[in-house]
Structures are given as structure tokens and as C-alpha cells.
Amino acid sequence: MAETRQEPLFERVAIVGVGLIGSSIAHAVRRGGLAGRIVATDASPEVRARVAELGLADEIVETAAEAAEEADLVIVCTPIGASGAVAAEIGPNLKPGAILTDVGSVKGAVIREMGPHVPAHAHFVPAHPIAGTEHSGPDAGFAELFDGRWAIVVSESGTDAEAAAKVRALWEGMGAKVDTMTSEHHDLVFAIVSHVPHLIAYNIVGTAADLEDVTQSEVIKYSASGFRDFTRIAASDPTMWRDVFLNNRDAVLQMLGRFTEDLTALQRAIRWGEGDKLFELFTRTRAIRRGIIEQGQDTAAPDFGRRATPQTKS
């Protein structure tokens, strides 16, 4: 997708937290020739050792503070719950003109937590790639993860235009399409397209696991009839998702309120045998599916257009 360029976009890029997203960024930055040098760090010594084995970075350091030193760009790829502490640690080490960015799935809370630690001489441009798998850790990453996917770059009233343009170029260089929006709007959009869907997937899998009349082995055996897709979503990383719900509380509760209101109406239609109401909804929802297929966000084929993750993990 992105061609290797003559001049790297950034001289020194620091990646803090080398899990699925951090390691995919390491692969994609290298593929795109976007950095003169990649420095990586992670809280876990095992992850650091694995990053070295996989050769994901030019330099591996023990602390985020060290990684940030002299960096032109610092990308924080830890779970959201750690981002405030990471910003506090690296803030004092950010050099003049340095850009700090992140990849967190929630933006308002991350800005509240990280923003205050960014010195006036540096720039903070939060971002969020709309790409992922249900796997975690440095072995899960691959260069193609962001190809053709959207990345949101947050733009608020105080955002530095030049820094925002560089973060935009970074994501384009990693193969993504970029959109810009405020953090508030971001959190509302992703509450409905991502956070609430994950919550209800976790919830129904939990409900099914707790039944007395239907055994867990029956649930597993007959999962192909609809349940299976929910279990895949509900196998996503618990730490990441706990942090999402704790940090996007208001938007999630607002969208969840709408969801349960609509579900109550549907429940009533079933109770009273109102077939027309059911039919009307079940027909209306097909239009959204058609839109998704037309926009190439999915295909009608049985593999659903998902790209293959390389099976060899190096």
C-alpha cells in the first residue's frame, strides 16, 4: 500500500507498550520506511525480551521515560488505564517539537488523563486505528493490520495543525485511511459501533454460561446457529475492554439506554404477537448491511472479507 520513501517521516519513533497494536505499528512503520529508528519499551520484561527476539525495534529500553528521550514521535500503545501514568512519566522527557500520540479506543478520558502531562513545547495528537483482532501481545502484530482501515485523528480547538498533519501522514504511511473528529464525537460513535456491541456479546455469552436448563456443552455444540459470532467478540482482551467501559462510561450508558429501550419494545412485540412490527425492523436492518457491503467494509462471501493474519508469527 504505502511505498518506501526516501526521507523517513520521523527520525526517532518511540513505541510504548508493544502488544497487538504496538507491534503492528512497529511492523508497519518499518514497512513504510516511516522512521529513521524505532525505540520500543514495555512494562513487561517478557514482552521486551520477545520484542528483541522478533526484531521489532532497533533499540529496546526499560522505561517509557528513556524511550521518550530525543524521540520525535512517541506512540503510547498501552491499555487505556495505563496511559495517564505513562504520560506523567514521559512528559518531562519530551523534547521541544516532539509529538505525543496514542491509539486508545476511548479519546475523551485519555485526553483528560494524558493532556495535563504534555509540556507546552510538545504537541499532543490523540488517535485511534479502527483495526484489531481478538489476539493480544507482541506476537499478534502484523504489518498489514491497518491497510485500508480507518484511523481517527482527534482534532480539538487547541490541536497544532502541523503536528496533526504529521500524525495523519503516519497513519496514511501505515496504509490507513484517515478521518478527523472531536474526541466527544469519537466516543459517541464508537460507543454504538464498538463498545456496546462488545458489551452485549460479553453479556449473552455470560448469560448462556450460567443457565441451568441448557448445559455449557450444548451451547458449545450448537453455537453455529448464531451464538458463535458473539463468542469471538467476547474473547477479546479483558483488560482492554474493562478500561474501555470504565473510561467511556457516559457515552456507553447513553447508547445502552437506547438499546434496552428498543429491546423492551421488541420484547413487547413478541409477547403480543405483533408480527408486523418484527418484520418491519428485520427488513429495515438489511439496508445497513447493504451499505457496509457496498462500501467494501465487508463482503457477502462466507469469509466476510477479513484479511488473513500471517500464521507464522515473526
Added chain:
Amino acid sequence: MAETRQEPLFERVAIVGVGLIGSSIAHAVRRGGLAGRIVATDASPEVRARVAELGLADEIVETAAEAAEEADLVIVCTPIGASGAVAAEIGPNLKPGAILTDVGSVKGAVIREMGPHVPAHAHFVPAHPIAGTEHSGPDAGFAELFDGRWAIVVSESGTDAEAAAKVRALWEGMGAKVDTMTSEHHDLVFAIVSHVPHLIAYNIVGTAADLEDVTQSEVIKYSASGFRDFTRIAASDPTMWRDVFLNNRDAVLQMLGRFTEDLTALQRAIRWGEGDKLFELFTRTRAIRRGIIEQGQDTAAPDFGRRATPQTKS
């Protein structure tokens, strides 16, 4: 999977309703050499014409009553809502020893509707294959649909053992694995593994479509972050699913009650910032996913182990 046998299992097989399931049965019965002759009918003249074009049956007739005449096995593959009327029409034409079966996704209501029309000299053995796609109609069917999938054959106190064994052999001959259970248990199991998951998928897609703060085009654009899987489920056939909810009302409402109870607790945990409760549930749900992968009901690979539908539809 199934080998072509010397002696067909049934001399004359009638298929009533040649949509996705009916046409897949036609393909699979032929592949398995399970019928001496396949007679097909459908309420719609267009479908009958298409069945002729596709060469799915040896004989195409205009009415279910005609199809049932002299048949050794009649398989009703219409939507559930039509099954009572179809049974009333064919009942008088069933010959002594004939077996009547169906494929409906709900069993209790189908038995209540169809059962009374089956003459004492014939046998009624309801069934339900756990296989499908989100497509409908005679072009959507293919012989491999049931390969390696489960088929439930209903067994109640009055079920004729010999007839049940033949229906079991039919499904095995079409490549399926067969399980036996009562209609009551069936309807409870599929309420949780299939019906409620479809209902909440339809519901959230409807909720998203109705929002004022988030546009429909944003929902479509960013669907890859979780929502997309729900839209696929919510693109399933409206008639089929209306009939499922109208006909499995009690079990669906019971399971929906459990679901909303659990969701309310989760909502409260988010409101009060109880991260431990969220983390505990998000961890627990992974065990079910592991079970599904271990039992070969899905794979960890990105195409989710779904078999390819033949792209050529003949």
C-alpha cells in the same frame, strides 16, 4: 462425506418449499443417492420455474397435496408460519407408512400446528438442521451445507422408532451428525444459542440506524470495530425470523429475561466503576470460546472456519 448407496433410502421424496434449505436438501439427497425420485413444489411459480431451470428435482408439481401423493418421505421446508396450512393440505394424501418431517427452527409450535393433520397410518418426525447462511431462495442452496453440521431429530413419547431411525439416516446421508431431543428442550436450547442472539443483533442494528448524534454513514464506515458481525446476522431473512419469534415466544421471552437481568447488572457495574466485576465476566466468557474452537465448531483463523459457498449457483 456420504457415499452413494446401492439402494436409495426412500423411493419417492417430496420437498415442499424449495428455498435455501429445501434446495440444499435436493442437492444433498441427490449427492447421497438417498431418493429414487425427488418431487418438489413451492407456493411461488417463480421458484418452481427456477427449480426446473436448476434441475433440482425429477418432477415439479403445483401443489403440496400433489407432491405428497405416493411419497415415502415428505420434507416441509417452508417458513414455520406456513407449516400448519401445508400439513392440513397434505395430511389426507399421505399414504400408509409415509413419513412427514420438517426443518423448522422451532419445534414445539410446529408440532402443535402440523401434528393434528397427520393421519394415524403415517409418521411425523420433526427435525431441524443447524446449518444455514443469510441467503434465501433456490439459488442459495448447495449440497455441502449440512456436511459436518448437527441436525436435531425430535423424539417425544409417541415417536415411531423406525420412522425416527430413517429420518436420522436421511440426515446422516446428507453429511450431518444427528442428535435427538424433545421439542421442549430443543426450543430452550435454540432460544439461547440462536434466537436471542439474532434478536439482539437485529435490535442493535435498529438502534444504530435511529440515532440522531451519529449518522448512518458513520455507522457503516466504522462498522469493522465490532458492529459488522451484528449486521451480518441482522441481514437474515425477515419472514423466517418473524416466524421464529412468534412461534418460540415463551422460551425466547424467558431467555431474554435472563439476558436483560445480566445486562442491567453490567450496566450498574459500569456506572459505579466496578472494574473487577467487568474483568471477571470478560475473562469467564473466554472459556466458552475455547470450547467452541476445541470442538471444531470454529477456528481461531480469521475466516472462522466457515466453509465456502460455491460461487456458481447451479
